[in-house]
Amino acid sequence: MTTPPVPPSAGTTPPLVDIRDLTLGIGEAGRIVVDRVSFTVDPGEIVAIVGESGSGKTLAARSVLGLAPPAVRQRGGTVRVDGQDLAGLTPRQMRRLRGGRVGMVFQEPMTSLNPSLTIGRQLEEALVLHTGLDAAGRxxxxxxxxxxxxxxxxxxxxxxxxxxxxxxxxxxIMLASVMLPSPALLVADEPTTALDAVVQRDVLDLMVALTAEKGTAVLMISHDLAMVARYSARVIVMCQGRIVEQGPTADILRAPSHPYTRKLLQAMPRRQTVPPVEAGAAPFVEVRDLVVDFGGRGGLFRKAAAPKRALDGINLAIRPREVVAVVGSSGSGKTTLGRVIARLTRPTSGQILFDGQPVDDARGAVWTEYRRNCQMVFQDPYSSLDPRMTVGQLVAEALRGSGMDRAAIRARVAEVLGEVGLGEKSLGEKSQGEGGAGRTASGPDYASRYPHELSGGQRQRVAIARAVVRRPRLVIADEPVSALDTTVRAQILDLFADLQRRHGFACLFISHDLAVVEQLANRVVVMNQGRIVEEGSRDQIFDHPADPYTRLLLQAIPALDATDDGGVRLRWRHDDTPSPQGAT
Structure with missing residues (x-):
């Protein structure tokens, strides 16, 4: 595999960033994680680096600030910013570069903002270090x-x-902090991964507007190809530490030349045929007039605030084998609705019916049967899996009280692990970690491993196995793929759809990613500020939205049209606004 040549600079102006044959490895003689990578970023240009987890895209981008982890060493090549080789800069010069000429927006702002300092103190820090403004000017x-x-x-x-x-x-706030010193380059590392579609678009529009005003170039790291298509002028595709393709974003998406790029594009969610729901089937789970109020917090010398209404008069019915998607922005109440239906949160008022019978709290045969038939898949599998238990123990735990003997439990666990791709037939596959390091499964099978020995996608497979091992009638999936990269997300969605067809359970699918919903759902419920504002079939909601809020959500995601060259053309729904970079 050879590295494609770097496109020439657009004009006579020298590139702001010039990376040549960069090679990074673990220690002095360990594994190569970035292999002879070369690319440039011109002043004012928006360049995106895409690839799966472990492709080396974050390490390559962070090299511009000299922020590679301590164990990663530069084995070769050069990184130049403003014509200066970073290898020759002193620590003091590097501190002036970071935050001054080059700023960075990290993936999770809560971990990059200091919780012990006020926002004002944190915003002022960059101005103190990189400008000569006095206190009033700052x-x-x-x-x-x-x-x-x-x-x-x-x-x-x-x-x-x-x-x-x-x-x-x-x-x-992070964008404000980074842009205050007017850097020449902004490195954005998955800046919107944890945000819903509308907020994601608002933040990215703001980032593009701020950088355009100040003439700042952007190096964007992402696995979201739709976002890359909308905002970047040029894209770099990385796989296993190497650049496999780079060029104008619209050209790469329309006619990719490398099989890996085509694989990424094929993994993007798109509308598929879903199994029909039996006409006239009676719902087996119903929610009537559901209300949830969360009490306001008070203090020793402070009166408690007024309660916040998270759900306001929700009515919902779920029929057998139906996939009902609940969508909405953060704070709309969709996760609270899922937790109430799973009986993990107590409602203030309202009723849940199972097969027409009210589900009372923690008593009666209806309650017991409902809990056995209602299982949940959480957003972050790592925090929902006990790190002290093996995969086999985690899945078998869901069979407590089932009446099955030990042999039957072992057989059921082996069966469901095989269904989710973690059975003995999977031995010999590489267990690829989030950072790219992995080991071959040549010893014990997946059942004897612990959660930390699995990748994010494999942990989500374990979470799904726990949910379906009892053969429930309803699975509640709360943002089950939001933290996964494009290809792993596609695998998990295909797995989920296959299990749903095979076992016939209904699903309440909670998501802010409408592209994922379009692939899976029979029916879509749109929530805003604790209320259902629109409900209908998938095709009705996506093609003919009636509520302005639904249209706003849909404007943030593209429709995909396949091209004859194995690529895609992105068409933005219900939106006449041109792409910021004039991309597809």
Missing amino acids: RQAILAMLDRVGLSDPERVLRSWPHEFSGGMRQR
Whole structure:
């Protein structure tokens, strides 16, 4: 595999970033993780690096700031910023570069914002280090930037703490912090992975607008090809530490030349035929007039705030074998609805019916039967799996009280692990970790492993196995693929659809990713501020939305049209706004 040549600079201006034959490895003689990578970033240009987890894209981008992990060493090549080779800079010069000429927005703003400092203190830090402004000038610049990024009452924001803001607002604060010193380059590492579609688009539109105003180039790291298509002018595709393809984004998406790029494009969610639901089938789970209020917090010298209404009069019915998707932005109440139906959160009022019978709390035969037939798959499998238990023990735990003997339990666990691709037939496959390191499964099978020995996709397979091992009638899946990269997400979605067809369970699928919903759902329920604003069949909601809020959600995701060259053409729904970079 050879590295494609680097496209020449668009003009006579020298590139802002010039990386040549960069090679990174573990220690002095360990495995190569970035292999002879070369690319440039011109002033004001938006360049995206895409690839699966472990492809080396984050390591290659972070090399621009000298932020590779301590165990990773540069084995060869050069990294130049403004014509300066970073290998020749002193630690003091590197500190001036970071945050001054080059800024970085990290994937999770809550971990990159200091929880022990107010927002004002954190925003001021970059100005103290990289500008000559006095205290009054710094305050004026900070207030102007907070207003520019759309945060109301900037004076209050300065006194607030990171935990007082939502994920989207924290990411806006991170953008403000990075853009205050007016860097020449912004490195954005998966800046919107944890955000819903509408907030994601708002944050990215803001990032593009801010960088355009200041003439800042952007190096964007992502596995979201739709986002890359909308916002980048040029794309670099990485696989196993190497660049396999690079060029103008629209050209690469329309006619990819490398099989790996075609694989990434084929893994993007798209509308598929779903098994029909039996006409006239009676619902077996119903929710009637459901209300959930969360009490406001108080303090020793502070009166408790008014309760917050998370769900307001929800009515919902789920029929056998039906996939009902619940969509909406963060805070819409969709996860609360799933937790109430799973009986993990107590409702303030309202009723849940199972086969026409009310489900009372923790008593009666109806309650017991309902709990056996209602299982949940959580968003983050690592935090929902006990790290002290093996995979076999985790799956077998769901069979407690089933009346099965030990031999039958072992047989059922082996059967369901085989169904999710973690059975003995999977031995010899590489267990690929999130950082790219893996080991061959040549010893014990997956049942004897612990969660930390599995990749993110494999852990989600274990979580699905736990949910389906009892053969339930209803599975509630809460954002089950939001943390996975494109190809692993496609595998998990295909697996989920196959299990649903095979075992016939109904599914309440909670997601902010409408592209995923379009692939799986029979029916779509749209929630906003604790209420259902629209409900209908998948095709009706996606093709003919009636509510303005539904249209707003749909504007954030593309429809995919296949091209004759094995690529895709992205068409933005119900949206006449051109792409910021003029991409597809």
